Amino acid sequence: MTSPSAVEIPRPADWQQFERLSRAVFSEVFGARFTRFGRSGQRQNGIDIIGRLDYGKVIAVQCKGRSTSVGKSLTRDQIDATIIKAETYSGHVDEFYIVTTAAVDVTLQKYVLTLSEARRTAGKFRVSLWGWQSLEDEIRNCPRVLQAFYGEWWRKPSLKFSLCIILATTVIGAAGYIGSQRVDQWFVQRDVNRGKTVDGLQQVVSTLDELQGAYSKCVSSMGGKAFVFSGQLTENCTKPIDVPLSRLAQRRNQMAGIMNTDAYAEVVAADNYLNEDFRQLLVAVSMAQHLERDAVGYGKSACPNPKYRVTRSEAEARAFRKSGEDALAYQMAQYYRMRDFALPAISALKARLAIASRLQNGQGATDDLVSKAKSLPTLLQQERTFTYKLPGSPFATARVKESTTRTFTASGLSNDPVDELVWYQTARTAMFEGLRGNDGDVEYLISCGLLKPAARILEADEEPKPAS
Structure with a gap:
């Protein structure tokens, strides 16, 4: 049986499947029911999925993208436009997630993180960006999502399939060993990052x-x-x-x-x-x-x-x-x-x-x-x-x-x-x-008769004592 942690999880073929997958992932990750926002043809304010957590936080999600944009890289302009559209939603939103099947580079992630902090300071909803790698990580931690969308990993392999696996393992055993080492390293790193967060x-x-x-x-x-x-x-x-x-x-x-x-x-x-x-x-x-x-x-x-x-x-x-x-x-x-x-x-x-x-x-x-x-x-x-x-x-x-x-x-x-x-x-x-510490004024007030010479203690910036 092939392990979902040892292979790349296939990207959805179309945006409808991507939206259903995202809805299931967010429901599992946050332990709350996320639902589709509106229906096809309705004005959705840039929001595809929405959910309310037990303690009141509202999370909205935009799945990038529709039709031919599935899998295509995002730009800063697209991020900005998506946020502007989401801001037209009349209800309250605490966090806004933009998810995509495309890979997200570090530069774009840093841009979104900086933008989110600025918005938080201004009292606006925070923004997070999940690329396919982030979604893969979450999917692997959600067995019910894996079983529902990638059930082939739970099916009992046929004899022919098993023989092929044995043959393939014999031929590329060394490569498999290296690959398993890398998977183990990935899990170790994930646990390290989780530990650092805690x-x-x-x-x-x-x-x-x-x-x-x-x-x-x-x-x-x-x-x-x-x-x-x-x-x-x-x-x-x-x-x-x-x-x-x-x-x-x-x-x-x-x-x-x-x-x-x-x-x-x-x-x-x-x-x-x-x-x-x-x-x-x-x-x-x-x-x-x-x-x-x-x-x-x-x-x-x-x-x-x-x-x-x-x-x-x-x-x-x-x-x-x-x-x-x-x-x-x-x-x-x-x-x-x-x-x-x-x-x-x-x-x-x-x-x-x-x-x-x-x-x-x-x-x-x-x-x-x-x-x-x-x-x-x-x-x-x-x-x-x-x-x-x-x-x-x-x-x-x-x-x-x-x-x-x-x-x-x-x-x-x-x-x-x-x-x-x-x-x-x-x-x-x-x-x-x-x-306190103001020599000139202390001497002036002593000279004018308002303070006694003992008040010079104030020049050393010590606790003042009222003059008699």
């Missing part, structure tokens, strides 16, 4: 564990404070998050070209999402630094010595307060993004990677994993539409943010004395934070 996914999940811990530490450090200054944000948030985030980027680069395409796309999605969230955290740090610099300048208006005192108008005082409220609003929004979206999203990303890893091992996903994975689109949508509205008495309210919701809208008096006091303390501390 190992890579496990490393990424481990890195996400570190990121989850860093985010939790950041969120916890912001609790109970009316305002978190740049040094505290840097020490408790950006530095701890930056280390595993950089490691995640390294994992992504190391796995490119080695990891399974679908699994790699999940890694790319996690990396892109977390980098964007980190960028917003850096903006919060920058706005805190801006407030601290403003506070130093505004502190000069409180100099006891008129010779040094800088006059500030009421309009400038209001502008300074507005700068503080803007920084607080962005900081509060980022706090809620991390607490209510980023931390749950990391759990969902880990679940998606765990599912990808189990699929590589031929295992099914648990209900718990599926539930967590399915929560990601909702979380991302909620985060995209989230806007933070600064409540009345913003600085007083910010001290209890850990026990409030992101939609908390407390109202307060226009001149709430508690809020004014908290703002005064915030502005005063912001001045000391802005003086």
Whole structure:
């Protein structure tokens, strides 16, 4: 009996058979029912097959090609045109596969992979390209597909056929031995690649564990404070998050070209999402630094010595307060993004990677994993539409943010004395934070009588001590 792993699997003779074969392969590979999209003569939006996985992901497939295009190589222009056509489909699609009976060169595969990453970043469906070699690999792993479409490999050979096989084996025994060695090598390489994908996914999940811990530490450090200054944000948030985030980027680069395409796309999605969230955290740090610099300048208006005192108008005082409220609003929004979206999203990303890893091992996903994975689109949508509205008495309210919701809208008096006091303390501390390592301004404020000589400790960028 001839083994399907030892011979080349014949390509379909026409596009109808190719479409039926593709539908069967995708149903087996993804463990879901894929159906023909529309019927001949109907407008199909460039989609031949469509299926919905158990956890909600929708996968669409275009079988290249119809009539005389079966087996012909694809070009970039054809890939682009196929994607544009698929985008006219009014329903939701998460992944779009283009499958062809032709061989696909490395250059075209790299083009599709780069294009898919760019689309993912833009919030559009991902794209994958399977040539005949990829389909062969999947068919060999699908016994039911083999039996249904290539049943001759399971039939009992006739006596004449057996004698021919024996004779052929005797004549070309050496060649057969070499061929079997190559087949064995192919299986070994396939298993190695599968193992690398699983190992890579496990490393990424481990890195996400570190990121989850860093985010939790950041969120916890912001609790109970009316305002978190740049040094505290840097020490408790950006530095701890930056280390595993950089490691995640390294994992992504190391796995490119080695990891399974679908699994790699999940890694790319996690990396892109977390980098964007980190960028917003850096903006919060920058706005805190801006407030601290403003506070130093505004502190000069409180100099006891008129010779040094800088006059500030009421309009400038209001502008300074507005700068503080803007920084607080962005900081509060980022706090809620991390607490209510980023931390749950990391759990969902880990679940998606765990599912990808189990699929590589031929295992099914648990209900718990599926539930967590399915929560990601909702979380991302909620985060995209989230806007933070600064409540009345913003600085007083910010001290209890850990026990409030992101939609908390407390109202307060226009001149709430508690809020004014908290703002005064915030502005005063912001001045000391802005003086760290700033020799010139420290000496100026000592000379003007606002600070005592002991404040020179700030010149060494040490923890500030309030002046008496």
